[in-house]
Amino acid sequence: xxxxxxxxxxxxxxxxxxxxxxxxxxxxxxxxxxxxxxxxxxxxxxxxxxxxxxxxxxxxxxxxxxxxxxxxxxxxxxxxxxxxxxxxxxxxxxxxxxxxxxxxxxxxxxxxxxxxxxxxxxxxxxxxxxxxxxxxxxxxxxxxxxxxxxxxxxxxxxxxxxxxxxxxxxxxxxxxxxxxxxxxxxxxxxxxxxxxxxxxxxxxxxxxxxxxxxxxxxxxxxxxxxxxxxxxxxxxxxxxxxxxxxxxxxxxxxxxxxxxxxxxxxxxxxxxxxxxxxxxxxxxxxxxxxxxxxxxxxxxxxxxxxxxxxxxxxxxxxxxxxxxxxxxxxxxxxxxxxxxxxxxxxxxxxxxxxxxxxxxxxxxxxxxxxxxxxxxxxxxxxxxxxxxxxxxxxxxxxxxxxxxxx
Numbered sequence: 001x002x003x004x005x006x007x008x009x010x011x012x013x014x015x016x017x018x019x020x021x022x023x024x025x026x027x028x029x030x031x032x033x034x035x036x037x038x039x040x041x042x043x044x045x046x047x048x049x050x051x052x053x054x055x056x057x058x059x060x061x062x063x064x065x066x067x068x069x070x071x072x073x074x075x076x077x078x079x080x081x082x083x084x085x086x087x088x089x090x091x092x093x094x095x096x097x098x099x100x101x102x103x104x105x106x107x108x109x110x111x112x113x114x115x116x117x118x119x120x121x122x123x124x125x126x127x128x129x130x131x132x133x134x135x136x137x138x139x140x141x142x143x144x145x146x147x148x149x150x151x152x153x154x155x156x157x158x159x160x161x162x163x164x165x166x167x168x169x170x171x172x173x174x175x176x177x178x179x180x181x182x183x184x185x186x187x188x189x190x191x192x193x194x195x196x197x198x199x200x201x202x203x204x205x206x207x208x209x210x211x212x213x214x215x216x217x218x219x220x221x222x223x224x225x226x227x228x229x230x231x232x233x234x235x236x237x238x239x240x241x242x243x244x245x246x247x248x249x250x251x252x253x254x255x256x257x258x259x260x261x262x263x264x265x266x267x268x269x270x271x272x273x274x275x276x277x278x279x280x281x282x283x284x285x286x287x288x289x290x291x292x293x294x295x296x297x298x299x300x301x302x303x304x305x306x307x308x309x310x311x312x313x314x315x316x317x318x319x320x321x322x323x324x325x326x327x328x329x330x331x332x333x334x335x336x337x338x339x340x341x342x343x344x345x346x347x348x349x350x351x352x353x354x355x356x357x358x359x360x361x362x363x364x365x366x367x368x369x370x371x372x373x374x375x376x377x378x379x380x381x382x383x384x385x386x387x388x389x390x391x392x393x394x395x396x397x398x399x400x401x402x403x404x405x406x
Contacts, residue, residue: 007270008103009280010402012045013372014209015263018360020227022123024213025260030059030121031066033211033262033365034073037117040209041264042077045278049078053111055085056102057264058094058118059364061125061146062087069119091154092325093289093390093398094118095263095367100400102267103284112272117264118369120362122147124260147258154394155294166393167250169297170328174249176296177334181249184329185238187343188254188357191326195354196231203353207376228257228360254329256356263368281375285385285401286312292395298331300397301389302338308387308399316341320384320404322349323374325366326356327391335391353377366390371402378404 016033019025025033034057042049057070066072070085090097095118102116127143151165163169173179198204210224233253241251268278288311290303301324309315316322316339326332332351336343343350353359353373356366370388378386383406389399 005107006109008106008284009268009270009273010282010284010371010375011266011268011278011280012041013207013263013265013281013368013375014040014044015207015369015372016211016261017208017223018226018228018362018369019123019223019260021258023227023260024221024223025121025211026123028121028211028213028260029065029124030119031069031072031076033121033260034069034117034119035076036211037209037262037264038073038077038079038115041115041266045266047113047266047276047278049083050080051113051276052079052083052115053113054105055079055083055115056088056098057085058088058090058098058367060089060091060094060120061122061150061363062089063126074115089364090396090398091393092327092363093367093392093396094364095369096371096388096390096398096400097367099265099267099368099371100287106267106269112269114267115264116267116368117262118365118367119262120364121260122258122362151393160294163295166297166327167244167255169295170250170255170330171245171248172296173298173334174330177337179249179330179333181239181243182235183333184249184254186235187329187332188238189233189235191351191354191357192230192233194352195229195358198353199225199229203377204373207372226359228259229354229358249330250328254357256327256361259360259362261360261362261365261369263365263372265368265371280405281379282402282404285403287398287400289396289398292397294395297393297395298327298334298391299338300391300395301335301399302397304397304399305339305387305389308401312401314385314401316346318385319349319387320381321352321374321378321386322346323351323355323370323386323388325361325370325390326351327361329357331391375402375404382406
């Protein structure tokens with residue numbers, strides 16, 4: 001096998017609309033969302049499904065209703081039974097990791113064409129028990145909310161102590177960096193206003209694959225727009241919301257939403273593009289991952305980007321776009337402080353169409369949703385280098401560079 005790495009192209013990234021928690025997409029299970037974007041990807045690219053060599057898919061709240069969701073969704077989407085699939089979980093960074101895994105397969109010659117994606121149906125995440133299998137002689141059976149439980153148990157308590165959840169980690173950053181409620185609400189309003197403006201001009205239309213949702217009565221509903229955008233948000237209106245923690249900074253308005261969505265793309269070897277009739281939207285340039293303290297998990301992008309820049313020789317001045325996932329407004333502001341980059345210096349390049357606060361955070365899908373939106377915007381801007389970076393619950397950071405094709 002050659003030791004020369006091939007270039008990996010990102011082709012035709014596509015996503016569902018992002019559904020609100022308990023919203024229009026609530027009846028649609030995660031595997032159906034994943035299947036929907038795979039079908040759409042095949043239709044848009046015209047790829048012969050038999051040429052797909054693997055399906056790399058992220059899901060952070062997996063269960064046994066659709067185990068190994070990459071394989072399950074591939075079969076449900078009608079791909080040949082010979083096409084394998086697998087599942088990835090790096091929590092918030094899982095979707096981006098699914099793309100990275102596919103890119104490395106292509107770079108090393110293990111595959112020529114891979115579907116990469118991510119999915120989450122947070123509306124359908126179940127409650128569960130750990131004590132029912134063998135029964136109990138007396139007492140109650142406890143049902144855990146898998147959503148909350150996953151946030152509480154993101155780290156070994158014996159080593160790091162108890163962490164109540166991700167809100168606590170955000171408040172830790174607010175305290176450490178002196179970030180007040182006003183700054184958090186101002187940033188959250190920025191996210192909402194930018195997402196609303198992008199939707200108004202049709203910036204999301206091309207990247208979204210509308211999805212038909214059956215109703216108990218009447219005709220199906222076709223969802224073709226993101227449900228979490230609140231165009232009337234302002235710093236003043238957000239200031240009226242109560243903080244989750246008394247005296248704290250985080251509110252329902254300046255934190256990421258819980259959502260339902262899926263997104264996917266093709267990752268293809270450069271030397272196969274022409275014969276397959278495929279046009280690259282971007283090239284995968286490199287990636288990194290780091291760990292950080294679980295109690296300040298939001299700082300993950302600081303170390304991840306530092307590591308990536310050291311490897312590639314890239315700096316912030318080289319970037320046409322920067323996508324930093326919005327787990328919390330204070331997390332974004334803390335990361336900028338950690339980078340030593342004032343918001344006004346990157347204002348025209350950072351999360352220009354909104355992110356987790358406005359568009360939502362369907363955990364396993366977010367990394368590919370961000371990539372999809374970023375690459376479509378990069379094409380409108382004539383190409384260039386773009387950075388995607390994410391904090392990860394449990395104390396990690398992930399970052400990747402993509403070079404857009406003009």
